[in-house]
Amino acid sequence: MNTKKILFIFIFLILIVIHTAEAVAKINIFACEPEWAELSKELGGSLVSTFSATNVGQDPHYIQARPSLIAKIRKADLLVCTGAGLETGWLPVLLRKSGNSKVQPGQKGFFMATDTVKLLDKPTVLDRSMGDIHAAGNPHIQLDPRRMRIVAKKLSQRLQQIDPEHSKEYAENLANFKTRWDQAIKRWKEEIRDIQGKNIIVQHNSWVYLQQWLKLNKVAELEPKPGVPPGSSHLSALLKRVKKSPVDLIIYSSYQDPKAATWLSEKTGIKAVAIPSTVNENESLFQWMDHVIQLIKDNSK
Amino acid sequence: MYFFKQQTIKTSEEIMKKTLSLLISAGIICAAVTPVMADEQIELLKQQIEQLKQDYEKRIQALEKGLLAAQQAAKKNEQILVNVQEQAEEAELASDDNQQTIAKNSFNPEISLILDGRYASYQNNLDNYQLPGFSLGDEAGLVPEGFSIGESELSISANIDQLFYGKATIAFAEDDEGTSAEVEEAYGQTSALFDGLTIKMGRFFSSMGYLNEQHAHVWDFADAPLVYRALFGDQYRDDGVQISYIAPTELFMQVGTELFSGSSFPASGTHNGVGSWTAFARIGGDINSENSWQVGLGHWKASNVDDRKSENLNNSTTIYNGDSEINTINLVYKWTPNARTDNLKLQFEYFERDEDGDIALDDFLSGNSSSYHGEQKGWYAQAVYQMNKQWRTGLRYDHLSSHTKGSNYLVLDDAGLESYGYKPERYSAMLEWLPSEFSRIRLQYNNDQSYKDSDNQLFLQYTFSMGAHGAHSY
Structure with missing residues (x-):
């Protein structure tokens, strides 16, 4: 009788824990570079929690596949990276070691920003004597606000796929971001004349x-x-x-x-x-x- | 003339009178009639004005409506224009999906070839090489003197499907019998089985030690640490299965186990089931974005080592039967400062092996046998500093010790397992030039005190990598 009671209370507690965990569960986003973490924040708002694997002082070509990054990818629901070979020296190792099925290439949780836009500098000849060239084209797209807007649109769609329950919020966030971004582009156009x-x-x-x-x-x-x-x-x-x-x-x-x-x-x-x-x-x-x-x-x- | 004048005056007076009377009468009539007429006209006028007003209001409203409509239309047009502009921009800048798939397929599977070669110079005679207290495995010798190519490795890897990733590495090596191709690694592993769980199967390097898992061409020195040479014949790999799990924690925590056939050194023999097994655990994390660390623990055990053969100095073979157990700990620390191209890597590994069994020279039937209990220990510590993208330098220190007991000390002595308290040591220094990520030229100096005659060794080594851009583990 007593053990039954304890078991019942135990199960009840577990259910509460699981329930509360569900209630506060956010979409975990692993961004390879800070700009994608920032964009994810704009589009996900309070529905997501973001982590950036690198900072402004680090060259994203050369990053150590640190244990802490494996631990972060292990828990990620969505990977937002540049792609086009920028992270080829470290991201594949992290992915393979993480054992996280959600963020493997081809899955919903694998988002490469360069997949969504046209790239410049696509080499016509692939030869290493030309230096460290990227076969898919130049990956450094983040400095073009127009491309950033396209990425934003596609990233928002991806968030809606991953978390369809909140698709309305993501769509609103996107509209809000686009309005402000377009205004900013107008302003920048004046400034850069x-x-x-x-x-x-x-x-x-x-x-x-x-x-x-x-x-x-x-x-x-x-x-x-x-x-x-x-x-x-x-x-x-x-x-x-x-x-x-x-x-x-x-x-x-x-x-x-x-x-x-x-x-x-x-x-x-x-x-x-x-x-x-x-x-x-x-x-x-x-x-x-x-x-x-x-x-x-x-x-x- | 006057008369006429009078006459005209008269007539004009008359006219005036007439008109006056007429006017007066008209005035009277008017006075009577006009009020009626005025009222009607005003009413009419009012009505007309009212109508006009209404007309105008209507017209204004219509105009306003028209204007609004026009404005709305203009706005709509503007929006359409913006949308069109946006669409045009997207059409210009967004990628089409077809291109994507082609680009992704182009590197499937990834193929890479590692070319490795060196020039080696030794002061001592290579044939005299030994590690007192340790019997060495097949591949544990020194690289040949002079020019030689090391292992050229051909690797092919790819995601097999949504569940599996596979990799095979074929090594071409030169030995006494000529060139041989050897399957160095060939394994499949799950990439999306269950959260955090990975299963690897096939032939692979054990994860029990830090350096053991890495291919020799990514090592920071031209040769294996002495403890790896002594305990594993440079590196431990076998056929089997590995199961590992990463916990969903902030700190990196991994645990795993490996089940092997138990046929490769330091295990030996054929076993129906599991011949050797390991367990390992790793914890790692960041102190901050510039400093990171990892600690690993490993355990290896083979309960039934059957006829393990190793060559000894007397040109005979030492055979071991018994059990064997290894415990190890490793530490790695990396400092990678932001906005700089230099970095530092510190690395330490400690191993100890316990063995209980019997040894014999050449054959257990020969009678030259002894019971054997050995405690062998070894560690190395190294520091590698990358000064900039193209230059690296490093120092390494190796240390071994052993303690042996047995029933027949003459046999132990002949087998090279008796060290008489000698502790092998080695000091190494290296300098690397890295013209790019794909090539490396390395100069290395060893002061090798593996045995009592200290040896000065010099290596000049090249390592070239072709094909797929390899990713580097921590």
């Missing part, structure tokens, strides 16, 4: 989408080949070229070694600016884009 057509030198070829959107001319890259660090012979050749044709700005990512960019800047007097490739902690996509545009405007005068 006087930087259009500027000539820039970039460190790594990770700015093509920003270039396309801002109509900037890329004159050269500091890396002799994608992923290969700038060497002295390449830099001195570059210096000669810059002296002949005018360049307005040198751009490198805030996670990159500034040595090469500052060297060229000192030799030529052209400003070199570190631009955050992604959102900072506690920064919205809007604030980040404002910041990026402001940095280019301020430094290319």
Whole structure:
């Protein structure tokens, strides 16, 4: 009699725990880069909890497949990453070790942002002698607000698939985000008028989408080949070229070694600016884009 | 003239009088009639005005309506235009789904080829190499002096279907009998069985030790740590099944077990069921985004080691029958600072092996046999610092010790299992140049005190990787 009572209470407690756990259960989103975590927050609101595997100071090409990341993927309901080979050095290991069926390639929980938009720089010849090129095209799409909007739409659809009970909320969040994003795009279009057509030198070829959107001319890259660090012979050749044709700005990512960019800047007097490739902690996509545009405007005068 | 004037005046006066009278009479008539006429007209006018007003109001309303409609239409058009613009932009920038599938298929299966070769130089004679206190497995020798190619590995891997992932690695190796192709690894593993649970089956490297799981070409030094050479013949793998589970916790927690056939060193023989088994556990996490760690524990056991053969210095074979048990702990710590290209990796592994059984020289029938109880211990510690994308350097220290008991110490001595208190040691230093992620040139120096004559060793090694971009484990 007594044991029965205890068993009953025990089962009851378990049911309560499961029930409360269900009630507060959020969609766990594992974002490979902070911009996708931020976008997921915009679209998921309070229905999701997001985690970013990397931060603005880290190069997403080279990330250690740390145990903590395996633990995070293990619990994820949705993976939001760039794709197109950007995370190829670490994400496949994490996925294989996680044992999480929901987020494996081809599943609903596997969302690659670059799958939703057209990519630039698709190589016509695939050969490693050309450096670390991405077969699918250039993966650094996050700096194009127009592509960001397309990704937002597709990501919202995916959230609605995963969590159909709240599809109305996701649709509302998307509409809300799109309105604000479109307004921001209008504003940015005004702001970037006087930087259009500027000539820039970039460190790594990770700015093509920003270039396309801002109509900037890329004159050269500091890396002799994608992923290969700038060497002295390449830099001195570059210096000669810059002296002949005018360049307005040198751009490198805030996670990159500034040595090469500052060297060229000192030799030529052209400003070199570190631009955050992604959102900072506690920064919205809007604030980040404002910041990026402001940095280019301020430094290319 | 005057008369005429008078006349005209007269007539004009008359006219005036007449008109006056007429006017007066008209006035009287008017005075009587006009009030009636005015009232009617005003009413009429009022009505007309009212009608006009209504007309205008109607017209204004109509106009307003028209304007509103026009405005709405304009707005609609504008919205349509925006939508069209958006659609056009999406058509321009969004991908079509067909392209996607093609791109994804293009790397199925992933094929990669590792080319490895080296130049080795030794001060001592290779034939004198031994590790006092340990009998070595087949592959535990040193790499040949001079130029040689190491193992060239061909790997093919792919998701087999929604449930399984498979990988096979064929190694081409050069030995005394010529070139041989060997199935180094061939396994299938579940990718989506049950949350956190993974089952691996086939031939694979055991997860019991940290370095053991990794292929030799991803090691940070040109040779295996002494303890791996002594206990496993460089690396332990067998045919079997592995079951592992990752807990749904913030901290990385993994537990697993492996069941093996028990036919490969340091186990031996054919067994009907499980010849050897392991259990392992790992815990890992981040201190912050720049510092991470992992601790692993492992246990290996073979209860029935049957005729394990190893060559000894007297050009005879040592045979062991008995049980064998290994316990191990490993620690890995990585420091990867943000916004920099340098990083540091610290690594430590400790193993101890207990064996209880009998040994014989060449044959148990020969009479040269002894009971054997051995306690063998070993560890290594290494630090590898990557200075930038293209340069890495590292230091490693190896240490072994053993304690042996047996009934016939002459047999133990001949078998090389008696160390007389000698503790093998080795100091290594390496420098790597990495032109890209796919190539590596390594220079390594060892001061090897495996046995009493200390040896100075130099390796120049290249490792090239072709094909699929391999992902690196922690």
